[in-house]
Amino acid sequence: MDVFVIGQAVHEPAARIGGKRxxxxxxxxxxxxxxxxxxxxxxxxxxxxxxxxxxxGRSISSMLLAAPAxxxxxxxxxxxxxxxxxxxxxxxxxxxxxxDLGLLVSWSKPSTxxxxxxxxxxxxxxxxxxxxxxxxxxxxxxxxxxxEKYGFDEFSADEAVLDAYRRAxxxxxxxxxxxxxxxxxxxxxxxxxxxxxxxxxxxxDGAVAMVCCSERWLKRNPRARPLARVAGIGWRxxxxxxxxxxxTSLNAFTNALSDALRMAGLAKPSDLDLIELDSQTxxxxxxxxxxxxxxxxxxxxxxxxxFAQNPYFCxxxxxxxxxxxxxxDGAGPIQxxxxxxxxxxxSHGFAQQGNVAVVLERV
Numbered sequence: 375m376d377v378f379v380i381g382q383a384v385h386e387p388a389a390r391i392g393g394k395r396x397x398x399x400x401x402x403x404x405x406x407x408x409x410x411x412x413x414x415x416x417x418x419x420x421x422x423x424x425x426x427x428x429x430x431g432r433s434i435s436s437m438l439l440a441a442p443a444x445x446x447x448x449x450x451x452x453x454x455x456x457x458x459x460x461x462x463x464x465x466x467x468x469x470x471x472x473x474d475l476g477l478l479v480s481w482s483k484p485s486t487x488x489x490x491x492x493x494x495x496x497x498x499x500x501x502x503x504x505x506x507x508x509x510x511x512x513x514x515x516x517x518x519x520x521x522e523k524y525g526f527d528e529f530s531a532d533e534a535v536l537d538a539y540r541r542a543x544x545x546x547x548x549x550x551x552x553x554x555x556x557x558x559x560x561x562x563x564x565x566x567x568x569x570x571x572x573x574x575x576x577x578x579d580g581a582v583a584m585v586c587c588s589e590r591w592l593k594r595n596p597r598a599r600p601l602a603r604v605a606g607i608g609w610r611x612x613x614x615x616x617x618x619x620x621x622t623s624l625n626a627f628t629n630a631l632s633d634a635l636r637m638a639g640l641a642k643p644s645d646l647d648l649i650e651l652d653s654q655t656x657x658x659x660x661x662x663x664x665x666x667x668x669x670x671x672x673x674x675x676x677x678x679x680x681f682a683q684n685p686y687f688c689x690x691x692x693x694x695x696x697x698x699x700x701x702x703d704g705a706g707p708i709q710x711x712x713x714x715x716x717x718x719x720x721s722h723g724f725a726q727q728g729n730v731a732v733v734l735e736r737v
Contacts, residue, residue, distance in 0.1 A: 375465055375469055375603075375604050375605060375606065375607070375637065376469070376588060376589035376603075377464075377465045377468045377469055377586055377587075377588065377603065377604040378586065378587050378588075378589070378592060378600040378601075378602070378603050378604070378737065379584050379585070379586055379600065379601045379602050379603075379604065379698055379734075380411045380413075380585050380586070380587050380592075380598050380599060380600050380601060381407050381408065381409070381410035381411025381412070381413070381584065381585035381601070382407050382410060382411075382582070382583065382584040382585070382601065382695050382698060383403050383404075383406030383407040383409075383410055383582070383583050384403070384547060384580070384581075384582045384692060384695050385399055385402065385403045385406075385481075385580050385581040385582065387547075387548070387549055387578045387579065387580040387683035387685065388549075388578060388579055388580075389485065389549075389576070389577075389578055389579070390485035390579055391483065391485070391579040391580075392485075396430065396439065396481065396483050396486070397438060397439060397442045398442070399481060399483070399579075399581050400439050400442040400443050400479060400481050400581060401442035401443075402581075403479065403481070403581040403582060403583045404442065404443050404444045404477060404479045404583045406583070407477065407479075407583035407584055407585050408444070408477065408585060410585070411585035411598070412597075412598070412599075413475065413585060413598075415444050415477075417475060418444065418448060418475045418476055418477050418585070419448065419449065419473050419474060419475055419476065420448055420449040420450070420451070420467060420473045420475075420476045420477075421440070421443055421444050421445035421448050421449070421450050421451075421476060421477045421478075421479070422450075422451050422452075422453065422460055422463055422464040422467060422476060422477070422478045422479075423436055423439065423440060423443050423445065423450065423451075423452050423453070423460070423478075423479050423480070424452070424453040424454075424455075424456065424457045424459065424460025424463075424478070424479070424480035424687070424688065424691070425439060425452065425454070425480065425481055425482075425687070426454060426482065426492075426687045427454070428487060428492040428495065428496075429482055429483070429484060429486075429487050429489070429492055429686070429687055430481075430483065430486070430487065431486045431487035436450070436452050439481075440452075443477070443479040443583075444477050444479065445477075449473070451463065451467065455609075455722055455728060455730075456687060456688070456690050456691075456720050456721070456722040456728065456730060457480035457482075457582065457687055457688030457689070457690055457691030457692070457720065458652075458688075458690030458691050458693070458694060458718060458719075458720030458730040458732060459609060459690075459720070459722075459728075459730050460478055460480050460691060461478060461584070461604070461607075461691055461694055461718075461732055462607040462609060462730060462732065464476055464478040464584070464586050465586065465604045465607055465732075466607075468586055468587065468588050469588075471588075473588070474587060474588045474590060474591040475585070475586075475587045475588075475591050476585070476586050476587070477583065477584075477585055477586075478583060478584045478585075478586060478691075479581070479582075479583040480581065480582055480583070480687065480688035480691050481580070481581035481582075481685070481687075481688060482579065482580060482581070482685035482686055482687035482688050482689075483579045483685070484577050484578075484579065484685070484686055485579050489509065489577055489686055490508050490509055490510065493508050493509040493724070494506075494507075494508045496723075496724070498614070507724075509724060510565050510566050510569070510574070511566045512616060512724040512725040513566065513569055513574070513654065513655055513657070513658075513725065514565065514566025514567060514568070514569040515566070515616055515621060515725065516621050516657065516658075516661070516725040516726075517531070517566075517568050517569045517573075517655065517657035518567070518568055519618060519621035519622045520621065520622055520624075520657060520660070520661040520664075521568065521657065521660075522622075523622040524622075524660065524661060524664040526657075526660045526664075527568065528560075528568040528569075528570065528573070529560065530656075530660055531568075531569075531570075531573050531655070531656035531657050531659075531660060532556050532559045532560045532573075532656065533556065533656075534656035534657075534659045534660050535554075535559050535572060535573055535655075535656035535659075535681070536553070536554070536556050536559060538575075538653070538656070538659060538675065538678055538679060538680075538681040539551060539553045539554065539678070539681050540553055540678075541675060541676060541677065541678040541679075541681070541682075541708075542677070542678025542679070542681040542682035543678070544678075544707055544708050545676075545677045545678050545682045545696075545707075545708055546706055546707065547677075547682070547683070547696075548677070548678055548681075548682025548683050549576070549578060549682060549683050551576065551681070554572060558572065559572040559573070568657075569655060569657065573655045573656045573657065574654065574655050575653070575654050575655065575679070575680035575681045575684045576681075576684060577684050577685075577686055578683050578684050578685050579685055580683055580684075580685030580688065580692065581685065581688065582688055582691045582692055582695050584691075584694075584695070584698075586604070587600075600737040601698050601701065601702040601704075601737070602697070602698045602701040602702060602734045602735060602736065602737060603734065603735045603736075603737050604732060604733075604734060605637070605638035605639070605715075605733045605734060605735045606633070606634040606635060606636065606637030606638030606639075606640075606731075606732070606733035607633075607634050607637060607730075607731070607732050607733075608629070608630040608631065608632070608633025608634035608635075608636075608637065608730070608731045608732075609630050609633075609728065609729065609730040609731070610625070610626040610627075610629045610630040610633070610728070610729055611626060611723075611727060611728045611729075612625065612626045612723075612726075612727045612728070612729075613727075614724075614727065616724065616725060620725075621725055624661060624662070624665040626726070626727070626728065626729040627662060627665055627719070627721070627726065627729045628665050629729075630719075630729040630730055630731045631643060631649075631717065631719070631729075631731040633731070634717065634731040634732060634733045635717075635731075635733060637733070638715075638733040638735070640715070640733065642669045643666050643669045643670060643671055643717075644669040644670060644671060644672075645671075645715065646671040646715050646716060646717050646733070647671055647672055647673060647710060647712075647713040647714055647715055647716060648671055648672070648673040648674070648676060648697060648700055648710060648713060648715075648716040648717070649670070649671050649673075649674055649675070649716065649717045649718075649719060650675055650676070650677060650679060650693035650694070650696050650697050650716070650717070650718045650719060651663075651674060651675050651679055651693070651719045652679065652680060652689055652690050652693060652719050652720045652721045652726075653675065653679050653680055653681075654680055654684075654686075654721075654726075658726070659675070659679075662719070671716075671717075673710055673713075676696075676700070676705075676708050676710060677693070677696040677705075677708065679693065687722075689720065690718060690719060690720015690721065690722075690730055691718075691720065693718040693719060693720060694718035694720075694732055694734065696718075697716035697717065697718045697734050698734060700713050700716055701713060701714070701716055701734055701735065701736045701737075702736075713736065714735065714736045715733065715734070715735050715736070716733075716734050716735075717731055717732065717733045717734070718731070718732045718734070719731050
């Protein structure tokens with residue numbers, strides 16, 4: 375693909391961003407991304423927004439948020455699956471040849487509309503909703519099934535969480551959560567056995583924006599500074615029903631990643647220098663690593679992933695932003711020397727029903 379990221383911005387995360395309206399958060403991150411790219415809003419020819427009406431606590435939230443995202447009097451398209459799906463949509467819009475310079479903006483403020491309240495409403499209304507199924511319970515079902523298949527238990531998840539917090543603690547762009555002791559993790563309350571409360575990545579508020587362009591735009595603007603090239607994209611959705619195979623196969627994850635690698639001309643995940651995984655729990659981290667089947671890149675989730683910051687809807691796009699910082703030598707104290715190829719992963723839905731992967735390259 376001939377799509378490049380020339381600027382980006384990530385809003386400072388918080389458990390609750392209480393001093394700003396959502397419109398202000400979106401405006402600030404969009405403005406910062408344009409400034410990072412050294413372009414003005416009048417120069418862009420389209421805007422892609424990625425947001426969730428339910429998590430925004432309002433119907434058709436783009437009616438209020440499109441303008442702060444920079445879309446007034448610009449061609450606008452909205453993605454509702456996840457922030458990283460928004461990057462796929464943005465890349466396809468530019469690759470179509472119709473557009474040359476675009477702004478992608480994604481946000482999530484779960485402190486306004488609690489995530490579990492939203493997810494319960496996404497259950498099938500006649501069977502699973504009365505049972506009380508929610509995201510935590512489906513993650514617990516996944517943890518139990520994946521642990522049995524891949525041979526790990528909650529004690530392994532304790533160590534995986536501890537390792538994630540240590541990595542996140544070195545990331546200056548994260549929440550800098552205090553690193554819990556393994557005993558504190560292991561004795562935290564069960565939320566859906568074998569999943570404990572401390573196995574879950576803390577939910578945060580946040581937002582992210584990127585400025586993307588075509589190769590022909592770069593040729594017309596030689597002073598522009600590309601941060602990374604989008605080399606491959608892929609996404610897959612699993613079936614809705616939570617049967618044993620659906621919970622343990624991780625087909626959507628492996629196939630989405632394979633599609634993105636193939637488009638980028640890479641044979642296997644180990645051809646990457648880094649992958650940033652969307653691991654919402656310690657069990658997810660272990661399962662995704664196991665699904666890589668010995669072909670993992672040298673570095674996995676150097677940023678700390680969701681344990682650094684976790685604005686749920688756009689965590690996958692935050693992963694892409696971290697990968698781009700690595701590829702442009704802007705990752706600071708967690709910089710990987712000589713990195714050339716990286717991938718970002720995002721997931722959404724019950725027990726990661728949907729998975730998205732984007733492969734990025736150094737320019």
